[in-house]
Amino acid sequence: MNVTVYAASSSQVPEAYAEQARLLGRILARRGHTLLNGAGRTGLMGATTDGCLEAGGRAVGIIPKFMVDQGWEHKNMTELIVTPGMHERKEMMASRADACIALPGGVGTMEELLEIITWKQLGLYIKPIVLLNMGGFFDALLAQMQRAVDEHFMRPLHQGLWCVAETPEEAVRLAETTPLWDPSIRKLAAL
Secondary structure, three states: OEEEEEOOOOOOOOHHHHHHHHHHHHHHHHOOOEEEEOOEOOHHHHHHHHHHHHOOOEEEEEEEHHHHHOOOEOOOOOEEEEEOOHHHHHHHHHHOOOEEEEOOOOHHHHHHHHHHHHHHHOOOOOOOEEEEOHHHOOHHHHHHHHHHHHOOOOOHHHHHHOEEEOOHHHHHHHHHHOOOOOHHHHHHOOO
């Protein structure tokens, strides 16, 4: 499987998050999966890549040219794909993915996560989406999504667009076992 991992690039995050990100990378490698990510060298993104490579895995980074021009790319990616911009990067990360796992992150990670959830709701992406809820990081977002359901901005059915894992092991298991989404449900995207 190709597993796209959305994750923070901040180098200021607590070490406990980085340890779990490295573990996720190692698990992906041990299970024979290819890691796809944004090719950043720092933060949880870099830690996931490091873990994957340390375990002998394959890590493919997809990064826009302006970030390479800044020297932000991980220098040891198995394969580095440079795109013209952010939109092409995100589309390629989604189109190549057999599953997506979101780790904690800032607005970039949140934007990627919410976009892929939206694409799944519309039937444009039908594969597993897993939130790795390290330390309850996504609790507030999940509460907001529940409020959207409670106040009829989303259907209860749409809570099945994503899964929540508490550990890297569980995240990989859910990525491997969650059934494909039925794209015919897109007709229910509009309330």
